[in-house]
Amino acid sequence: MSTNKIIKNITEGIENYSIRLLYQEESQVEDLRRQHIKYVRNNVSVSLDSDFYYDGCDCTDNCESSECGCKSTHGYFYNSQISGLDPNLVQSSNATFNHTIYECNSLCACSNQCQNRLVQHGISLPLEIFRTSLCGWGVRVSSSYTNNQRNNQEKDVDDQVVIKQGQFVCEYAGEIIKTDEARRRWRSYKSDYGITDNYIFCIREHIGKDRVLRTNIDPTRVGNIGRYINHSCSPNLRMFLVRVNSIVPIAALFATREIRENEELSFDYSGQIGMGIEDEKINNNEEDSVSKNGIIVGERKPCFCGSENCCGYLPFDESL
Numbered sequence: 001m002s003t004n005k006i007i008k009n010i011t012e013g014i015e016n017y018s019i020r021l022l023y024q025e026e027s028q029v030e031d032l033r034r035q036h037i038k039y040v041r042n043n044v045s046v047s048l049d050s051d052f053y054y055d056g057c058d059c060t061d062n063c064e065s066s067e068c069g070c071k072s073t074h075g076y077f078y079n080s081q082i083s084g085l086d087p088n089l090v091q092s093s094n095a096t097f098n099h100t101i102y103e104c105n106s107l108c109a110c111s112n113q114c115q116n117r118l119v120q121h122g123i124s125l126p127l128e129i130f131r132t133s134l135c136g137w138g139v140r141v142s143s144s145y146t147n148n149q150r151n152n153q154e155k156d157v158d159d160q161v162v163i164k165q166g167q168f169v170c171e172y173a174g175e176i177i178k179t180d181e182a183r184r185r186w187r188s189y190k191s192d193y194g195i196t197d198n199y200i201f202c203i204r205e206h207i208g209k210d211r212v213l214r215t216n217i218d219p220t221r222v223g224n225i226g227r228y229i230n231h232s233c234s235p236n237l238r239m240f241l242v243r244v245n246s247i248v249p250i251a252a253l254f255a256t257r258e259i260r261e262n263e264e265l266s267f268d269y270s271g272q273i274g275m276g277i278e279d280e281k282i283n284n285n286e287e288d289s290v291s292k293n294g295i296i297v298g299e300r301k302p303c304f305c306g307s308e309n310c311c312g313y314l315p316f317d318e319s320l
């Protein structure tokens, strides 16, 4: 097996931690650079007006009290000991995309150290992109980080546990686009660029009985580390929606269990919490016309996650 070459930091300093890329052939990096042309830390709104601010709180105690206006209005889901979500919530089968987490925002009086500010601070540890055997690029915690910890004998990591259950890992960030544009791009990526991997992620939030708020995130060309994370039918990450200064949600990935050194990071592309694939019908004529036009219906790729309960195919959003 050929040895790995390394790009030390593909983010060019945009993230708090470096993200390295391990590769074998120069052509692999050339292909990647042709597709992923710009690394961004957060979502970029191309076609939507995203300026929308929620009320802020006026806390001066870093929002430790339950009187905090943000907490009492929207709830509080974090556990500051693990820089993440309450373990019960990441495991809960009831958690849905309607379970939005509202962090303190730019209108709040609290400081940056407030316990209700987490995802807005960015990735929580150095990650690395590596070549998997069957799924192209994948992501795991950087081995240089785990070696350092071993050398420093930081027992906090509980031997080789590198991510704690509930810990925030990273966002799935890219361009926020309208649905028509998402469909246009998906077709054009295939025909004009030969890109057959799907990176466009469609989130549906159910509001009330019959309203659905749809957010399309496209990190294909402009995106962050999230675009390299593969699907698994038994994933170790789970997506929750977080809002900070905008109506556009942040798709944030949290660990569903302890993750050990060298384990590949994964999440379930179907969301299992309301993202909805083909079994969900939105009351929207547009959806029907796409199916009738036969543009893209039922494109399912085989899943190579290798888990015992693998359902055989990657989830695919039929409305694309």
Ligand SMILES: C[S@@+](CC[C@H](N)C(=O)[O-])C[C@H]1O[C@@H](n2cnc3c(N)ncnc32)[C@H](O)[C@@H]1O
Binding pocket: 134, 135, 136, 137, 138, 196, 197, 198, 199, 226, 227, 228, 229, 230, 231, 232, 301, 302, 303, 304, 305, 314
């Ligand atoms: C969001 S990208 C993930 C990163 C991708 N592996 C890459 O090389 O850039 C999604 C694509 O990765 C591949 N992929 C992700 N998870 C997979 C799985 N469990 N089995 C097979 N292919 C997978 C599929 O081609 C899919 O369209």
